Amino acid sequence: MDMKLRSNLRSIDGKCLIKTTEEINDALLNKIVKNTHKISYVKLGKTVVFNDIKRAFKDKRYKAMLSPEKVNKKILKIIKHISMPDTIFAELRSIKKRMPYTYRHILMIAILSTKIALDKRSKKKYKPRIVLRLGLVHDIGKSRIPLKILDKHSKLTRMEHKRLRTHPTIGYILLHHYYGREHSKYDYASYEHHERLDGSGYPRNLKHINRYAQLLAVVDVLDALLSSRPYRKTPYTLRSAFDYLLGEAKRKRLNNEVVHLLISYARKSSAKLKYIKVSRKKRGKIPPGIHGKIAHH
Ligand SMILES: [Fe+2]
Numbered sequence: 001m002d003m004k005l006r007s008n009l010r011s012i013d014g015k016c017l018i019k020t021t022e023e024i025n026d027a028l029l030n031k032i033v034k035n036t037h038k039i040s041y042v043k044l045g046k047t048v049v050f051n052d053i054k055r056a057f058k059d060k061r062y063k064a065m066l067s068p069e070k071v072n073k074k075i076l077k078i079i080k081h082i083s084m085p086d087t088i089f090a091e092l093r094s095i096k097k098r099m100p101y102t103y104r105h106i107l108m109i110a111i112l113s114t115k116i117a118l119d120k121r122s123k124k125k126y127k128p129r130i131v132l133r134l135g136l137v138h139d140i141g142k143s144r145i146p147l148k149i150l151d152k153h154s155k156l157t158r159m160e161h162k163r164l165r166t167h168p169t170i171g172y173i174l175l176h177h178y179y180g181r182e183h184s185k186y187d188y189a190s191y192e193h194h195e196r197l198d199g200s201g202y203p204r205n206l207k208h209i210n211r212y213a214q215l216l217a218v219v220d221v222l223d224a225l226l227s228s229r230p231y232r233k234t235p236y237t238l239r240s241a242f243d244y245l246l247g248e249a250k251r252k253r254l255n256n257e258v259v260h261l262l263i264s265y266a267r268k269s270s271a272k273l274k275y276i277k278v279s280r281k282k283r284g285k286i287p288p289g290i291h292g293k294i295a296h297h
């Protein structure tokens with residue numbers, strides 16, 4: 001991995017996982033895994049996250065995409081019964097308090113990716129319970145990025161940008177601690193969600209990306225576009241966001257099938273996926289922003 005961190009990385013349960021002086025490598029990650037002895041799992045339905053997810057379904061921006069009610073109920077039923085380590089819920093509670101935008105974003109990623117996993121039209125056959133857990137942990141590393149970077153109104157400096165881009169790696173390390181020996185089932189959600197199929201993503205410029213991470217990447221970009229951010233006050237309209245995603249799929253950066261599935265949720269008729277197009281004429285304008293089109297990344 002060959003990198004060092006800008007500040008010591010502590011887990012939410014108070015362990016110092018990595019010091020700034022330490023080189024992050026496999027030996028160090030193995031040590032972190034070995035030091036995780038007992039994990040106590042908690043049912044999501046018994047935490048505040050469950051009620052927050054219920055509320056997130058009412059998000060107006062997703063009104064067209066989160067129906068019918070029957071599917072929502074199915075998603076909620078799955079959500080209610082999954083278990084995750086209590087440390088992850090502690091991270092989510094802290095994110096909720098310190099970074100409400102990121103918290104809402106995380107919940108929406110979990111909802112939308114579970115909806116895709118339940119979609120019988122998908123050829124990839126994702127497991128809904130796995131997707132849901134991955135959605136909830138994908139941005140866990142953001143919690144260690146200073147708020148003055150995340151909420152900055154002006155263009156990020158080169159160093160700040162570099163720091164922001166450490167969040168997939170930080171999340172990857174945290175998940176080694178929280179999941180112990182089970183880490184490889186979930187850690188790539190954080191590590192690979194900013195990778196792009198043409199190798200232009202980060203942190204590793206991968207071209208072969210875990211298919212679950214590919215799913216998360218699409219949903220992640222959609223939510224970033226539909227949100228108003230300090231550096232881009234006006235969010236994309238649904239139409240211009242879909243247009244952007246189609247462009248990314250065409251350039252072989254994002255998973256084409258997932259893009260089409262998402263777009264289909266905003267359509268009344270359940271058209272065959274390959275026929276879905278966004279009208280060139282009625283396309284929305286791209287709102288102004290300062291650091292690139294989707295500066296979330
Ligand atoms: Fe991210």
Ligand SMILES: [Fe+2]
Nearest residue numbers: 105138139220
């Ligand atoms: Fe994200």
